[in-house]
Amino acid sequence: MVGIVGYGAYVPSFRIKPEEIAKIWGEEGERIKKGLGIQEKSVPALDEDAATMAVEAAKNALKVSGIDAQKIGAVYVGSESHPYAVKPTATMVAEAIGATPNTMAADLEFACKAGSAGIQICMGLVASNMINYGLAIGSDTSQGRPGDALEYTAGAGAAAYLIGREKSQVLAEIEATCSFTTDTPDFWRRQHAEFPTHGGRFTGVPAYFKHVMSATQMLFEKTNTRASDYDYFVFHQPNGKFPLEAAKKLGIDAAKLKQGLMTPVIGNTYSAASLIGLASVLDVAKAGQTILVTSFGSGAGSDSFALRVTDKIENRKKGIPLAHYVAQKEYLCYGLYVKHRRKLKSL
Amino acid sequence: MRKVAIIGAGMTKFGEEWNRGFRDLIIEAGKAALEDSKLPGEDIEALYVGTMASGSLIGQEHAGALIADFMGLTPIPSTRVEAACASGGVALRQGFMAVASGMHDIVVVGGVEKMTDVTGGNVALALGGAGDQEWELFTGATFPGIYAMMARRHMLEYGTTEEQLAAAAVKNHKNASMNKFAQFQNEITIETVMKSKQVASPLKVFDCSPVTDGAAAIVLCPLEKAKKLCEKPIEIVASAQASDTLALHDRKSLSSVYATQVAAKKAYEMAKVSPKDIDVAEVHDCFTIGEIMAIEDLGFFPKGKGGKATEDGKTALNSEISINTSGGLKGCGHPVGATGIKQAVEIAWQLRGSAGARAAKDAEIGLTHNVGGSGATAVVHIYKKAF
């Protein structure tokens, strides 16, 4: 029985509203809020990055699990904003939580799905008995070019999942996983480039929708299930609208997406987005309930997971719920936001 | 142990001395002290120089040899002494011990710092070295910040107010206005201090000593010889030094400087005087809270009453005790390595009766108090007229 034995999320306290960004670019804030389905997005503090947020989330996951960090056999951090291009975030995280030195560690990059890829790797290592516990983290201080549509949505956050196999510890069993992968150039960031470039409307149908829907349908087939068999759905959420559209096309009741749809209030946290959505669901799910998660990473691919919550879900009381971080907020004006994101060259 | 006296004293103008470098400053102060002593340079047997941060400020270490060289005093031994902002006071103690022990007769002790050759942020970094680099300064703490945390504890524990702190700066500017060597010769008001820009709350710009260039020097010799060489020798009747934890956070109390208390107790015992016998004192007011704590820790006022005493004018010139007649570090300026020697120069002038408009009347016994860092080193010297 492979599953989640601990999970934790983290979202920084600063926020900016789309209308504050819109007025800089002569856009209409209300139209953008409606168009993207977003009310505000999170912004990291000046001393936060993908590594520090990953540590916050990992510590929360450890609290929920009650497991000694020294027993963690692998640490994988997925991000597209690793603080260093070369020098792993995973070693810093492993060191900060006390998992070193007897552990595997590596950074992962697959646009917004590197975190879910980490979960799959940990599942394999745990299922094969190579390790007892694996820690997979998605963490991003998402980048968006000033004035680009991404600037309204690119948020910051992290989610960490501790994967194990002891029945007495698993709070959500991962019953199945599969991936749908193609070479699709919808979004990228070249080495040394500060901001990502995207294909505009090309990011929709051939990229996001094709991969999310294909992976989800593949999972339905693999597990011989259908939409009505799941209590909750979590899809990657680049904005507040795409996941709802995908659900509609798949014949899924939109109400089943609501609990896991966090982008409208914290923005698109890239590698953390679907994993933070899952954390939000796990914060309220009851034993026996089922969850289907499908991530999406540009370039492109989707990982789908079928989860069943166990009675060990009560362990979540030992952690900090996502709602705590969502509720704590301080708004920034665009000037301070520019300073926080260091978008001025001279900073 | 032989008795030791000051037979010459001199200093440069303190301030932003753009036209003069490190060696110009110390040579000028050394010449002034020697001229004051009326001794030929050939009589000097050893040099001690206090300088805190010549390495980080001007890239120059080996200041002892440099100064002997440019003063034309090679090959006599010349030693640099470093104890952060107490470098001058500790250098004076080295000179005192060299003469007292009988090793040398005529010793020149100097102090110098050239601070304006680098930008403000770099001065802060250099001065930061007076604290614990790895555990205080690494976090983004600054020296004003460290003293601000002492001020906040003092305010909590004793009810000291920001206005009481300001009163020390106002008094020191008034004294400095009568000192032609002082960096600031203008008077200020409580309002000036209270309305000045925050540096590290609750400390504001006018709570802080400035960045200063300057040097000071004194000539020491055995008291018996001094009486033959000069008309108004000043005896150093006590020299005491104490250490404490480098980092402020390791101290038991943040509202007093334990090293000052220990050094003061030893100095009073050595001089066989008590705090009430002191007529005039130069104390280490790198920040206004520093002066408040100093006048308590030196025993001039009960613990916690320093702020009120200052506000009530009890430390003003010719009041209960004349504190910082030179203008202190706040008014006269604070070229860190020079400060401890400048304090001795000021007390020598006061006891000789040559302090002009800022003279402490009928002063017989004086004291200097020099602190390194946030109180990891404290040096106290006591002086008496020997004429």
Add this chain to the structure above:
Amino acid sequence: MDESLAITWRRIPERYRLEGSACSKCSSNFFPPRKLCPTCRRKGTISAKTFCGKGKIYSFTEIFSPPGGFELEAPYTIAIVQLEEGPKITAQITAPHGEIKIGDPVEMVFRKIQEDGEEGLIHYGFKFRLVK
């Protein structure tokens, strides 16, 4: 001032995880760690001790004139925090923190402390977060 790689590397256990030391002879706890007990000196027995990261504000100040390397974050709050196990340490309080008082409870967090410019090392370590 850029801290050397080796200093930063040696300090990782202390700065990332609050690993200090303790003297079992006099039951004193030390953070940052001491290798010689100042009370018992050579008669003391020093062993490693990890601190839990909970504490209280002992004193604090808001820094408006930062040293080189901290300009971007100013004004920021520096505090002396008294750890639950006894020692006091100097650390930043993370923003945003709202009103702050002596005695307020805090907990350790892992944050960026300094960066050596755009291409140099990033130094991480402890800061403290106000616990509301």
